[in-house]
Amino acid sequence: MFNVKVFADFEAPAAASQQDRKLLDTLTSIRKSTGAQFVNLTVLDYRKENPDVVHFLTYPMDWISHYVRHFYSGIDPFHTTDFRRVDHIDWRDIYSEGSSAEMFQRFIDSGLGQNALSLTVHAKAELYCVLSLVFRTADEDWDRFKQRNMMVYRFEADRAADSYSSIYANASPQVYRLTNRELQVLHNVALGKTDDQIAELMGIGKWTVVGHLQSAKYKLGCSNRTSAVAFAITSGLIDLKHAG
Numbered sequence: 001m002f003n004v005k006v007f008a009d010f011e012a013p014a015a016a017s018q019q020d021r022k023l024l025d026t027l028t029s030i031r032k033s034t035g036a037q038f039v040n041l042t043v044l045d046y047r048k049e050n051p052d053v054v055h056f057l058t059y060p061m062d063w064i065s066h067y068v069r070h071f072y073s074g075i076d077p078f079h080t081t082d083f084r085r086v087d088h089i090d091w092r093d094i095y096s097e098g099s100s101a102e103m104f105q106r107f108i109d110s111g112l113g114q115n116a117l118s119l120t121v122h123a124k125a126e127l128y129c130v131l132s133l134v135f136r137t138a139d140e141d142w143d144r145f146k147q148r149n150m151m152v153y154r155f156e157a158d159r160a161a162d163s164y165s166s167i168y169a170n171a172s173p174q175v176y177r178l179t180n181r182e183l184q185v186l187h188n189v190a191l192g193k194t195d196d197q198i199a200e201l202m203g204i205g206k207w208t209v210v211g212h213l214q215s216a217k218y219k220l221g222c223s224n225r226t227s228a229v230a231f232a233i234t235s236g237l238i239d240l241k242h243a244g
Contacts, residue, residue, distance in 0.1 A: 010031065010058050042054070044128045066110075112134065185213055
């Protein structure tokens, strides 16, 4: 899952939920305390091979539209960084070469900021929050400015992660609408049965079993049957206490 929530120039859209508005209040507060031009939050759930990602962006809509029109997501190294392995990133270090350097220069030329920093917080389990702070600080002052304020930035990164966790902790869980057949197939796979055995048990063809598995994997957002079964068990969709 890849989701983007846009608070252009720190304004909530009319359709924003109360939870989104509360998070925007936190980002606005962080902007005031750090002096950042823009404050973004990225939340990554690494429980899957391809992590679920949610971006909360405060850039002007003009830049966001430009980013989308020019397919910058395909060259942006931010999207390929494994934030489980980094404490923080100076944007100069990831936007220094090739087409991504051209993208960052366009960002600077647009007056959005001269330097930026992203800080990673391990929120819980496989959930990581990345707070990005964008500044207009000149290059010659950046290192000193960054080092002098790093403790503040780290505090604010922790605050953003805590805010996200508390605000969205009671969000309505996603409903996975699997059919009884799909659940039955997953249950039998969890019990270690082969496709042929499941087909015989259920009185259907082997390729029908495979079809149910493919459909279940798609609905659950899983890349293989093992992860689909594991997700179904941990989310309570199937119960191995009741063999059948």
